[in-house]
Amino acid sequence: xxxxxxxxxxxxxxxxxxxxxxxxxxxxxxxxxxxxxxxxxxxxxxxxxxxxxxxxxxxxxxxxxxxxxxxxxxxxxxxxxxxxxxxxxxxxxxxxxxxxxxxxxxxxxxxxxxxxxxxxxxxxxxxxxxxxxxxxxxxxxxxxxxxxxxxxxxxxxxxxxxxxxxxxxxxxxxxxxxxxxxxxxxxxxxxxxxxxxxxxxxxxxxxxxxxxxxxxxxxxxxxxxxxxxxxxxxxxxxxxxxxxxxxxxxxxxxxxxxxxxxxxxxxxx
DNA sequence: AATGCTTTCAACCGCCTGATA
DNA sequence: ATATCAGGCGGTTGAAAGCAT
Numbered sequence: 001x002x003x004x005x006x007x008x009x010x011x012x013x014x015x016x017x018x019x020x021x022x023x024x025x026x027x028x029x030x031x032x033x034x035x036x037x038x039x040x041x042x043x044x045x046x047x048x049x050x051x052x053x054x055x056x057x058x059x060x061x062x063x064x065x066x067x068x069x070x071x072x073x074x075x076x077x078x079x080x081x082x083x084x085x086x087x088x089x090x091x092x093x094x095x096x097x098x099x100x101x102x103x104x105x106x107x108x109x110x111x112x113x114x115x116x117x118x119x120x121x122x123x124x125x126x127x128x129x130x131x132x133x134x135x136x137x138x139x140x141x142x143x144x145x146x147x148x149x150x151x152x153x154x155x156x157x158x159x160x161x162x163x164x165x166x167x168x169x170x171x172x173x174x175x176x177x178x179x180x181x182x183x184x185x186x187x188x189x190x191x192x193x194x195x196x197x198x199x200x201x202x203x204x205x206x207x208x209x210x211x212x213x214x215x216x217x218x219x220x221x222x223x224x225x226x227x228x229x230x231x232x233x234x235x236x237x238x239x240x241x242x243x244x245x246x247x248x249x250x251x252x253x254x255x256x257x258x259x260x261x262x263x264x265x266x267x268x269x
Numbered sequence: 270a271a272t273g274c275t276t277t278c279a280a281c282c283g284c285c286t287g288a289t290a
Numbered sequence: 291a292t293a294t295c296a297g298g299c300g301g302t303t304g305a306a307a308g309c310a311t
Contacts (some may be wrong), residue, residue, distance in 0.1 A: 018277070019305090041296070057297075058280070108300070109278055192298060 016050045020059050023050060028056055029064050062103045069101025081107055082115065143148050 016024075031047035037060065040053030049056060062068065073081070077099055084095040090111075092104035099107065 039296080053296075054282095054298090055280075062279080090300065105279080112275060112301095179297075257270070 016053055017055070024051065025059070025064060028060060032060060032064075058105075062105050066143060067101055068103060072108065073114070074101075077102070078115075081111060085115075093134075 020028075027047050027049055031043065031049075032244050035043070035046075040057045042053075044051050044053050044056045049055075051059075081095060084098055088094055090108070092108040092111075096104040096107050141142075157200055
């Protein structure tokens with residue numbers, strides 16, 4: 001849907017509604033990183049967001065806030081949700097307090113779509129996740145998968161495919177390419193063998209497997225221009241690290257860290 | 270391949286509550 | 291005591307994507 005605009009009355013500026021754009025996310029994250037949460041209506045105005053305070057609060061609490069954990073509900077979490085829902089009823093915010101990183105909205109959706117509407121044996125058959133969801137699939141699986149999941153199927157052909165994917169990414173999704181480089185540099189995974197090998201061993205092996213889109217990662221425009229720079233300058237660990245530390249602020253790294261902590265894992269679906 | 274149905278989930282709506290003047 | 295307002299919460303909607311026919 002194209003983001004709709006609601007005109008309050010003639011002569012007043014329209015307030016944006018509908019899906020949040022990357023730019024709006026960045027404005028909100030940057031503002032809150034600098035000034036903190038609270039007073040949402042005034043925050044929205046002060047940040048220059050053409051959104052109402054409730055919308056900003058919802059976006060922050062449910063999707064942008066550090067530590068928000070998305071992706072598949074684990075069996076253990078499922079059991080907790082069932083138990084607490086039986087005990088408390090639809091007190092989603094209270095239930096969410098027992099599931100660190102989960103939001104009331106997510107639990108509510110999970111309950112309605114996975115538990116309430118279906119008998120247990122019918123569950124699963126997931127569709128491809130939405131953009132926002134793919135940003136975050138898998139804290140539960142992520143820690144182990146990011147170190148061993150793809151790597152377990154990795155071999156020479158995968159590395160070669162990784163190289164192709166990586167080069168394709170550079171032209172087709174420059175910001176994501178750049179973010180791979182940035183994070184690899186920051187975490188020291190670019191070693192003498194170069195960025196592509198590091199990435200091939202830790203991530204998807206083909207462009208088809210890459211679900212990331214522009215809307216799914218932060219600082220897209222900055223990363224795009226940085227990708228242009230690195231594309232011409234070449235990439236090695238020290239120059240990439242130096243470049244990104246000089247080019248981006250702490251809030252950038254906070255956002256990127258959060259993104260990568262919850263990034264999707266190949267094979268999760 | 271085209272079409273309609275189903276599922277998922279991001280986001281909005283409206284009510285409730287608590288703080289404050 | 292009460293009016294007002296902002297924030298929190300639960301219910302609902304609608305778009306997008308998968309699935310079935």
